[in-house]
Amino acid sequence: MYTAVILEDEIPALDLLEVLVSRHESFTISGTFTNPAEALEQLPELQPDIIFLDVEMPQMNGLELALRIREGSEQAHIVFTTGHTHYAVKAFDVQALDYIVKPVIPKAIERVYNRLARQQPSRSMPERAAAATPVPAPTVTGFGRLEVRNADHQLLQFPTRISEELFAYLLCHPNREADKWKLSELLWPDMDGERVLRNLHTAIYRVKRVMEAGGLPMRIKKTSEGYTLDTGEFVYDVMQYQQTGRLLTGERLDLEQLEKLFSLYRGPLFQGKPYVWKISLEENYRLIYEKLSIRLISEAISGGALQAAEDRFYACLLAEPQNEEFYRQLLQLFPAEDQNRRMQQMYSRLREEHT
Incomplete structure (x- = not known):
């Protein structure tokens, strides 16, 4: 399994790329960003295997950003995304793994995976061996206090009240699509338009970070109309009562x-x-x-x-x-x-x- 980060300043393009990458069985998304400065700050901690990077962003040119990423995340492979082909030569000047012309299609994600696998062919073997070793499991409880604890039983904190409420709502509606507009109305009843969707996207990212920090074997998947909490084989008290x-x-x-x-x-x-x-x-x-x-x-x-x-x-x-x-x-x-x-x-x- 390879971890991916997506940096794209346009929300529709970001959402599409997030859906396509998350649907690939060999990728898990550890972070999504619309702001290059925020991405640069978080990348040393996230340490992704691959970064999908938009070439054309108003705050910072993607090619310049790639050079700065190389300074702090040398192991990360970069895949450029853009609507124009004339950047291709410059893209490979910064040793990009691939170059995808928008609109992105599933076949392009599969091509990226094949190139990445050829460069890191043994990556999946240690993960399967590690999974076979029994380890203490993280826990989530919703009855009484809402608590998320990692395998060491340490209590994890949500960075904002909104992100905690969003996680609580998804816990109560597992494996079902939560409509993005309904979520926006619940969390920001006095806000509308593009701004509320940006807030929702940020809150989703923050929830994912807490889930990853706790080692929760669940994923938030982007759908065409919203988000789904995919619980896999993980169970918790509220789900069992359902x-x-x-x-x-x-x-x-x-x-x-x-x-x-x-x-x-x-x-x-x-x-x-x-x-x-x-x-x-x-x-x-x-x-x-x-x-x-x-x-x-x-x-x-x-x-x-x-x-x-x-x-x-x-x-x-x-x-x-x-x-x-x-x-x-x-x-x-x-x-x-x-x-x-x-x-x-x-x-x-x-x-x-x-x-």
Whole structure:
């Protein structure tokens, strides 16, 4: 797998190139830029294998920029993109890997890959060997606090409030196209036109950077009308709750799966975040948690495992301390003559936990 960076000052051209490169199975995009100065600043950290570079940009000529890139990223191969062929000779003066005349087509991306593979033929072998070695996995949680942790369990921070909310929205709509105009309206309701699309593109880039820093095995793919969070085989708590329907309605309960779902819920969806769009989702997931909790508690009571039922109640009250249904169910668990004392004990236990 080769990492690619795209530098193109025109948003439509950038979007098209991003789609074509990301669709190629041997490329992953580590950064996209419309500003040459920002690209120069970030390239030493990104260390891409290949840079797709527009020749004609108002801030800085692409050929001049290529020379500056060579100073700090000597290992990176450069592919020029332009609408004019007369730059070709100058392009190869800076040892460019290839020269693509717009509009870019998939065949051109495949040609670039073949040239790159010939120069780095053994690149893919170490990656396959490394993948076979078990390593700790990164995690994402949406119930309770939104948290993204790398394999070392370090908490990662989003650079802006907007980028964090964008990531949260994509988590709630995995493997589905999120329309760019809907995203723009959600995140910047008072902005319109080309400016809002530029802001969205920047926010997407920032989210990708956090995902890459955390080693998350997910990708954000550009589509014709927006973006898709491709989760691959990676799963997280919110996604697992989206698949609970048959478990809760089926006559035959898979208690092991229900127990796992029960343990994943640590509080309301993105607790403390004022996202208007999450309100209905938050309530839906709360009801799912309530239903599966009551099913598990009922199973424990009917089986005579009263202590297990009480422990589950305690976990429920930690996650949803204001849920009245849990308290009603709790009263049914204790004998009438012992309710007051046992409720006092439960209250003391909860109070100690929260203080």
